Amino acid sequence: MQVRSKPDVKAVFDRLTAKELPGRRGLEAWRSLLRAHATLMRQLDTDLEKKTGLALADFDVLAQLALAGGELRMTDLAARALISRSGMTRRVARLVDEGLVRRADTDADGRGVVVMLTNAGVARFTDATPVHLRAVSDLFVARLSQRELAALKSVMDKVTVDCTFG
Numbered sequence: 001m002q003v004r005s006k007p008d009v010k011a012v013f014d015r016l017t018a019k020e021l022p023g024r025r026g027l028e029a030w031r032s033l034l035r036a037h038a039t040l041m042r043q044l045d046t047d048l049e050k051k052t053g054l055a056l057a058d059f060d061v062l063a064q065l066a067l068a069g070g071e072l073r074m075t076d077l078a079a080r081a082l083i084s085r086s087g088m089t090r091r092v093a094r095l096v097d098e099g100l101v102r103r104a105d106t107d108a109d110g111r112g113v114v115v116m117l118t119n120a121g122v123a124r125f126t127d128a129t130p131v132h133l134r135a136v137s138d139l140f141v142a143r144l145s146q147r148e149l150a151a152l153k154s155v156m157d158k159v160t161v162d163c164t165f166g
Contacts, residue, residue, distance in 0.1 A: 063129075
């Protein structure tokens with residue numbers, strides 16, 4: 001019987017990294033960004049759900065609708081939200097069941113769908129917003145200087161624009 005040796009996955013990763021990121025340029029910054037994002041999102045979600053019963057992804061849907069004046073086409077909402085497009089339909093259905101949003105057809109043929117905040121959705125969003133913003137302040141804003149916040153915004157805006165318009 002022949003015993004197969006395990007591939008040295010770390011060596012493979014190191015070779016690929018050396019080829020694609022010479023000198024490992026930016027790799028540690030990238031890993032730090034991913035760790036910070038994952039850590040912050042988990043903590044913000046945990047805190048918001050514990051204190052308000054609202055998941056961060058649900059809050060984000062309500063926030064996107066509020067920022068748009070109370071309603072958005074489903075496709076626009078999916079593009080703006082922190083959740084995947086495939087998850088948006090299920091999330092909106094759950095928010096409809098909770099009475100926080102409602103859906104309406106916009107086109108005569110029923111292909112366009114608009115999602116709108118209800119009065120209950122506005123009230124829930126109004127209650128959850130201070131809790132969320134305090135957590136953002138405590139976990140993120142308070143840990144950085146004004147200069148660091150401005151630099152981070154500038155860098156993230158550049159990355160966003162470069163990725164969007166390529």
